[in-house]
Amino acid sequence: MRPYTGPAILGYGFRPFFLSACIFATLAIPLWLAIWRGAASLDGTFSPTDWHIHEMLFGYAGAVIAGFLFTAVPNWTGRMPRRGLSLALLAALWPTGRLAVAGVLGLSPFFVAAIDVAFLVAIAGITAVEIVAGRNWRNLKVVVPVSLLALANAGYHAEAAMQGEADIARRLGMGLVVFLILLIGGRVIPSFTRNWLAARNAARLPAPFARFDGIALALTGPALIWWTVAPYGPVTAVLLTIAAVAQAARLSRWCGLATLRNPLLLMLHAAFAFVPLGFVALAAAALGWAFAATGLHLLGIGAIGGMTAAVMMRATQGHTGRPLQADRLLVAAFCLIGAAALVRAGSTVLTFDAITAAAVLWTLGFGALTYRLAPWLIGASVSKRTANPAPARG
Structure with missing residues (x-):
């Protein structure tokens, strides 16, 4: 270079x-x-x-x-x-x-x-x-x-x-961003997890991207396309349910529970989990059993917001020479974003002003993320030999 x-x-x-x-x-x-x-x-x-x-x-x-x-x-x-x-x-x-x-x-x-x-x-x-x-x-x-x-x-x-x-373009945009998460996240999450577990001689390692993942994506793509054009009806509900099962099955193969001691990895698994949850909620909405906003915000805030936040944390640390560790502030930022997704998704049944609460949680989460990442993004990279291996205090 x-x-x-x-x-x-x-x-x-x-x-x-x-x-x-x-x-x-x-x-x-x-x-x-x-x-x-x-x-x-x-x-x-x-x-x-x-x-x-x-x-x-x-x-x-x-x-x-x-x-x-x-x-x-x-x-x-x-x-x-x-x-x-x-x-x-x-x-x-x-x-x-x-x-x-x-x-x-x-x-x-x-x-x-x-x-x-x-x-x-x-x-x-x-x-x-x-x-x-x-x-x-x-x-x-x-x-x-x-x-x-x-x-x-x-x-x-x-x-x-x-x-x-x-109308249609809203769902098309959402479906494409979610599919990018499924495509790219489905490669990097098991890869990062496998590397970390292999370094610790774990008995079980995540399944690498293979034919199973291709089939899951092939089942999900048509479901998102159909939902884009026809968001309501039994066919939409069935296709989205199949997609939810397929993506949940992918996630189950990646040893997510084994990453409990590595919050930076655990965030990726948790954010991905919002995808099948969102699909199930949209399937319920397709049958008139739930509001569409529930599934949309599980996908928009939880999956897209959570996954992008976790990826920015990891990529920024890795490419500026810092240890791949989440300090308390980064963990709090992700938890606030995840909480925003759950609160906004439950706004129709919660007794308080859930929309405002979700907005506050999101803002606090990304405010904390900005506070932590901005100096690293603006400043020079540090030498890996001098980077502090201990996580910084939040």
């Missing part, structure tokens, strides 16, 4: 995008709560609900996906990572999209969509070019869901412009 003498924040892809995602997650939900209560408003092209859903899926999650890919792809291909000016331009495109969608820039719906969609198009394009140039054909498949996510974003803007509210 050629020497890099620029600012640390632009030295590797995960740095600007993880920092942006953490800050945005901390600020966006309090703003949404103010909008929901009627204390604030936005001048963007989306309705308040569409803005909330869009910014969590294509804004927050989009930044985390970019940070993950721009860090993983150089490892996959052995090629140079994006850094310096090229990374700065990409990093600047993301907040420009957030401002445009919020109506701050005063642009027409067409230009808002063009700026917003351009970010994911650029991420998918650069990822594809790097993987092809590095002849890393095995990982080329990851470009497909990212490209589809860019198309879903374009569809979100188009549907909102034509009908006044996005």
Whole structure:
């Protein structure tokens, strides 16, 4: 790797995008709560609900996906990572999209969509070019869901412009981000767990990604597609239930209980567990037995929020030379996000203002995450030889 003498924040892809995602997650939900209560408003092209859903899926999650890919792809291909000016331009495109969608820039719906969609198009394009140039054909498949996510974003803007509210594009975006978690998480979770358990001579190790996982994904993909088009009805319920069983079976093969002494690993397993829970809740909603918001927030807050938070913790520590250990503050951050998912999912039966409580829990969780990760993302990496092996106090 050629020497890099620029600012640390632009030295590797995960740095600007993880920092942006953490800050945005901390600020966006309090703003949404103010909008929901009627204390604030936005001048963007989306309705308040569409803005909330869009910014969590294509804004927050989009930044985390970019940070993950721009860090993983150089490892996959052995090629140079994006850094310096090229990374700065990409990093600047993301907040420009957030401002445009919020109506701050005063642009027409067409230009808002063009700026917003351009970010994911650029991420998918650069990822594809790097993987092809590095002849890393095995990982080329990851470009497909990212490209589809860019198309879903374009569809979100188009549907909102034509009908006044996005409907199908909401579920399509959610389904694609969840599928990315199933695809990528299904590889890294058993791999990380296996490495840790093998170093401790454990008798049982997680099953590696194999045909069983491919079958589980093949069962889940059609379920998500059907749910996107027809969220209600017995067929939807059956398909989602099958998907839930398939993903729960995958999770059971990864020795999650054996990671109780490693919170950083345990977080990945716990976040993945929200996927089958969310599928079951959506299946119940398809039959009219539950509200759709229950399943959506189990997936949105628990699976997407929890998994992205855990991945940002681990990737930031690993790529800045710090020990792969979760201190008390990081553990608390994850627990707060998980609690936010459970409280919001149970808002229809809880006797207190669960929506506000969930918003507070989420904000505290990501506030703590930002407080811990920001100095590491902005500052220089530390030598592994001098990194303190003991976890820092929260």
